[in-house]
Amino acid sequence: MTTRESATVESGTGIHLDVRIYKPSPEENDSTTNHHKFVVVLVHPYSVLGGCQALMKGIARNLAEQGVAAVTFDMRGVGKSTGRPSLTGFAEVSDVVSVCKWTSQKFSSNRILLVGSSAGAPIAGSAVDQVDEVVGYVSLGYPFGWTASILFGRHHKAILQSPKPKLFIMGTKDGFTSVKQLANKIKTAAGRAETHLIEGASHFQLEGPYFDTEMATLIVTFISSL
Numbered sequence: 274m275t276t277r278e279s280a281t282v283e284s285g286t287g288i289h290l291d292v293r294i295y296k297p298s299p300e301e302n303d304s305t306t307n308h309h310k311f312v313v314v315l316v317h318p319y320s321v322l323g324g325c326q327a328l329m330k331g332i333a334r335n336l337a338e339q340g341v342a343a344v345t346f347d348m349r350g351v352g353k354s355t356g357r358p359s360l361t362g363f364a365e366v367s368d369v370v371s372v373c374k375w376t377s378q379k380f381s382s383n384r385i386l387l388v389g390s391s392a393g394a395p396i397a398g399s400a401v402d403q404v405d406e407v408v409g410y411v412s413l414g415y416p417f418g419w420t421a422s423i424l425f426g427r428h429h430k431a432i433l434q435s436p437k438p439k440l441f442i443m444g445t446k447d448g449f450t451s452v453k454q455l456a457n458k459i460k461t462a463a464g465r466a467e468t469h470l471i472e473g474a475s476h477f478q479l480e481g482p483y484f485d486t487e488m489a490t491l492i493v494t495f496i497s498s499l
Contacts, residue, residue, distance in 0.1 A: 274298050275337035280379075284349065284356075284371035291353040292346040292372065293326060294379075295337040311384045311496050313343045314373050318480060319392035320351045320358035320365070329390065331485030332492070339493050344376050348396075361424050362396040369400035377406040384408050386496055390480055392416060395425040398432030409438045409499050411492055414479045417458050418450040429458070436464040440495045442488065444474025 278294040313336055318324030326345040333343035348365045349356030359365060373385055383406045389397030394412035401410050410432060416425055432439065439462060443455055452470065459466050469491060471479060478484065 275334060280375075282346065282372050282375045284368045288349050288356040288368070289354065290346050290349070290368055290372060291326070292344060292375075293330070293333070295333040295343040295345070297337045297340045297342060310382065311341055311386055311499075312376050312380045312382050313341055313386045313388055313492060313496075314369070314376055315343060315345045316369055316387070316389040316393035316397040317345070317348065317351075318390050319362075320348050321360060322392075324348075324392065325351050328480060331482045332388075332489050335486050335489030336492060339489060341493055341496065342380060344372065346372050362392060362428065363399070365396050366399045366403070369397055370403050373400065373404040373407055377404075382406065384499075386411065386492065386499075388413065388492060390414060391476065392421075392425060395428030395432070398435075399428045401432060401435050401437055407437065409440075409495065410435070411440045411442065411495060413442050413488060414444065414447060414449070414476050415441055415455075416449045416476075417454050418447075421449045433458065433462045433466075438465040438467075438495075438499060440467050440469060440491070442469045442471065442479070442491060444471045444476060444479045446473060447476045447479075449476050 276296045280292040282290045315329040329345040336343040347354040348368045350358035385407045386409045388411045390413040394415040
């Protein structure tokens with residue numbers, strides 16, 4: 274059986290973030306695999322539109338059941354976390370960095386995989402190269418499309434220029450980003466950059482619980498390749 278713990282992490286001056294830790298059982302945490310060396314930090318969708326760590330709980334639990342520890346948290350101004358959310362997500366980048374550094378110390382791990390969902394993907398992407406312990410990145414429905422780029426376009430450069438391995442998971446009916454737009458962006462990416470398309474899935478379907486197990490399995494498979 275997996276376990277869940279709570280913690281509070283400080284981000285900047287006076288910002289306190291509500292954190293949840295999902296740990297595998299001793300039986301699931303097989304030391305002979307590569308999985309146990311990693312911790313996955315999950316970044317939730319857009320705070321302004323109701324994004325919160327509860328949306329990442331299903332993936333976190335599935336990861337723990339597959340032997341991978343996972344951390345979720347509410348970014349500033351969400352749930353019990355203090356502060357105020359920003360429109361463009363740049364203030365939240367420091368939240369991601371703080372949680373990743375805390376996670377590295379908490380687990381004595383120098384192998385963190387950073388996962389961002391929806392608007393959490395560009396925010397996480399901007400944090401990837403700010404934390405040495407982050408060794409890879411996965412996005413779930415990165416909003417590369419024109420409309421979303423009004424808010425999040427300035428985040429694109431950071432993840433596309435990062436040399437760290439990247440996996441972009443998206444539904445073919447995303448609504449915010451077309452398959453062609455995703456392909457064109459990935460062509461410009463540095464280092465190892467891969468895509469995985471979920472046939473027929475929309476943006477918000479991909480965020481929903483129906484795909485939690487599949488998302489966790491894709492993340493674990495990506496970890497195995499690092």
